[in-house]
Amino acid sequence: xxxxxxxxxxxxxxxxxxxxxxxxxxxxxxxxxxxxxxxxxxxxxxxxxxxxxxxxxxxxxxxxxxxxxxxxxxxxxxxxxxxxxxxxxxxxxxxxxxxxxxxxxxxxxxxxxxxxxxxxxxxxxxxxxxxxxxxxxxxxxxxxxxxxxxxxxxxxxxxxxxxxxxxxxxxxxxxxxxxxxxxxxxxxxxxxxxxxxxxxxxxxxxxxxxxxxxxxxxxxxxxxxxxxxxxxxxxxxxxxxxxxxxxxxxxxxxxxxxxxxxxxxxxxxxxxxxxxxxxxxxxxxxxxxxxxxxxxxxxxxxxxxxxxxxxxxxxxxxxxxxxxxxxxxxxxxxxxxxxxxxxxxxxxxxxxxxxxxxxxxxxxxxxxxxxxxxxxxxxxxxxxxxxxxxxxxxxxxxxxxxxxxxxxxxxxxxxxxxxxxxxxxxxxxxxxxxxxxxxxxxxxxxxxxxxxxxxxxxxxxxxxxxxxxxxxxxxxxxxxxxxxxxxxxxxxxxxxxxxxxxxxxxxxxxxx
Ligand SMILES: Cc1cc2nc3c(=O)[nH]c(=O)nc-3n(C[C@H](O)[C@H](O)[C@H](O)COP(=O)(O)OP(=O)(O)OC[C@H]3O[C@@H](n4cnc5c(N)ncnc54)[C@H](O)[C@@H]3O)c2cc1C
Numbered sequence: 001x002x003x004x005x006x007x008x009x010x011x012x013x014x015x016x017x018x019x020x021x022x023x024x025x026x027x028x029x030x031x032x033x034x035x036x037x038x039x040x041x042x043x044x045x046x047x048x049x050x051x052x053x054x055x056x057x058x059x060x061x062x063x064x065x066x067x068x069x070x071x072x073x074x075x076x077x078x079x080x081x082x083x084x085x086x087x088x089x090x091x092x093x094x095x096x097x098x099x100x101x102x103x104x105x106x107x108x109x110x111x112x113x114x115x116x117x118x119x120x121x122x123x124x125x126x127x128x129x130x131x132x133x134x135x136x137x138x139x140x141x142x143x144x145x146x147x148x149x150x151x152x153x154x155x156x157x158x159x160x161x162x163x164x165x166x167x168x169x170x171x172x173x174x175x176x177x178x179x180x181x182x183x184x185x186x187x188x189x190x191x192x193x194x195x196x197x198x199x200x201x202x203x204x205x206x207x208x209x210x211x212x213x214x215x216x217x218x219x220x221x222x223x224x225x226x227x228x229x230x231x232x233x234x235x236x237x238x239x240x241x242x243x244x245x246x247x248x249x250x251x252x253x254x255x256x257x258x259x260x261x262x263x264x265x266x267x268x269x270x271x272x273x274x275x276x277x278x279x280x281x282x283x284x285x286x287x288x289x290x291x292x293x294x295x296x297x298x299x300x301x302x303x304x305x306x307x308x309x310x311x312x313x314x315x316x317x318x319x320x321x322x323x324x325x326x327x328x329x330x331x332x333x334x335x336x337x338x339x340x341x342x343x344x345x346x347x348x349x350x351x352x353x354x355x356x357x358x359x360x361x362x363x364x365x366x367x368x369x370x371x372x373x374x375x376x377x378x379x380x381x382x383x384x385x386x387x388x389x390x391x392x393x394x395x396x397x398x399x400x401x402x403x404x405x406x407x408x409x410x411x412x413x414x415x416x417x418x419x420x421x422x423x424x425x426x427x428x429x430x431x432x433x434x435x436x437x438x439x440x441x442x443x444x445x446x447x448x449x450x451x452x453x454x455x456x457x458x459x460x461x462x463x464x465x466x467x468x469x470x471x472x473x474x475x476x477x478x479x480x481x482x483x484x485x486x487x488x489x490x491x492x493x494x495x496x497x498x499x500x501x502x503x504x505x506x507x508x509x510x511x512x
Contacts, residue, residue, distance in 0.1 A: 004031040005370050008205065008213055010191055010228060011221030012038030014048055015340025015357045017172045019219050020179035021062040022361045034183065035213060037205065039190040045223060045321070045341065047250055048168045049279045049286045050078060050266045050351040053103040053161040058358035064178060066155040071508040072174035073166040074281045076262045077149070077500060079103070079142035081350070084269040086403050087460055094128050099459025100265070102138035103161035106451050109489070110482045115435040115454050116471040117479035123467050124476025127483070131458035134483060135451065136160070137493040142265040146497035147504070159493070165266065165279045187213070191222075194231045201335040201373065202228065216370070220338040224324045224345070229338045239326040242397050244415050245274055245347040248321045249301045250288035255280075256311035264500045268349060272408045273304055277348065282504065287312070290347050295410040323347065327389045332378040337364055344389055349399060352392040352447065360385055387445035394424045395448045402460045431457060432465050
């Protein structure tokens with residue numbers, strides 16, 4: 001029988017309420033108490049609307065119904081990300097100017113990897129179509145406005161991996177309702193300080209007005225301020241040496257055309273001073289320009305986003321955000337775990353923000369021992385968390401590093417052109433000879449698997465020097481036959497998949 005413990009969560013943004021919903025599910029029917037404190041003086045960031053496919057497992061672990069989540073969060077389905085203009089290519093070129101990064105594994109059609117057959121057919125002069133036409137069915141479903149789920153699929157299941165777009169404020173509000181209904185005590189108070197025991201563990205939080213809240217374990221979900229972690233003396237690893245984008249300007253707008261059907265994918269378009277995201281929810285879009293303060297100021301960014309998206313009303317106020325790029329050295333420090341922006345952040349190009357929250361929470365319960373304070377557990381947690389975070393940073397960096405854009409000072413930035421993290425460089429050397437496979441990385445803890453690396457490499461036109469050895473003896477025509485086979489599978493998938501918007505309406509209707 002577990003002894004009663006008190007878990008105190010500080011922060012009422014997405015990460016705070018995700019923590020509350022998750023812990024109350026995992027520790028259901030235990031005597032533990034849960035408290036969440038947020039400040040009325042510090043608003044939550046209110047952005048963070050695209051997720052990756054592991055979120056389904058997280059929501060299921062929180063014992064949340066999928067249809068209700070979609071309804072309450074104004075959510076839509078996501079097959080992946082469409083990248084536009086990340087390369088400058090000759091007019092008419094079909095490879096390198098646009099690509100889709102889906103959540104799919106390599107399709108298993110031929111004895112050899114389909115990626116190798118695509119390279120064989122392409123280098124053999126038989127194929128001019130983009131890699132994502134061959135990488136499975138998901139890019140085709142996305143382009144056709146089809147849903148990843150079929151009518152037969154149960155909650156969180158589908159023939160292809162998928163994730164969601166969600167309204168960040170509605171999502172946090174929904175999780176708040178879930179968590180408070182499960183008994184989480186909610187306080188709106190500003191935290192001024194912490195009290196610690198002689199070993200440095202937090203014993204209580206000092207609130208405005210002099211009150212205090214005692215606890216056994218604390219979660220720092222205070223956004224970029226990292227209030228508790230900084231008071232515990234955590235150090236921050238700044239990653240702007242790798243990724244220059246540290247500002248964003250965002251807005252929520254109605255669809256430009258009232259007949260616009262929400263797209264089941266995120267769009268990330270490279271721009272002169274950074275890149276923009278478009279995220280379609282059920283009845284509106286989230287738009288943002290992510291840029292570097294080294295190359296543009298807020299006014300220039302605002303002019304740029306208004307120019308790129310004329311549907312933004314002239315009198316609409318835009319949301320200007322500063323982003324702290326990097327991570328804490330120890331997200332889990334003493335009896336405190338930092339989550340979300342408080343633990344670290346890199347630009348949202350691959351939607352890794354909420355992913356890091358859910359992954360950290362799952363890892364945390366795996367490495368937790370509430371009866372003894374054992375630093376070997378938190379040390380291991382931190383090693384894994386840091387590996388995952390650093391890989392995400394390398395993966396985002398890869399998009400810039402592979403780009404041949406040199407047309408503006410942003411794209412000429414030395415960070416993207418001269419340096420490459422050692423681990424990534426070693427992988428790129430391998431991939432000059434072979435396709436990415438999961439045995440390539442030496443790091444065991446990865447967010448992105450080999451098909452993701454292939455999507456970016458081949459999407460941006462970085463093929464191996466030669467046809468991979470496993471297919472070098474196969475005539476390119478034969479590789480084209482495998483494409484024809486995949487196309488038949490794609491056609492069947494298109495036929496059996498419902499229209500995204502129709503599915504959403506019917507799927508959420510029972511929860512209205
Ligand atoms: C431009 C942009 C786009 C993004 N897009 C994505 C995306 O597409 N996908 C994705 O997964 N992630 C994305 N993110 C990241 C995502 O927004 C965050 O990971 C997510 O919202 C979690 O935020 P948070 O809860 O950690 O912090 P916040 O939302 O900032 O919440 C902080 C909370 O702490 C409280 N607080 C602060 N100080 C105190 C104090 N002293 N006392 C008490 N309470 C306090 C505040 O009141 C607030 O409730 C994006 C981020 C940015 C900047």
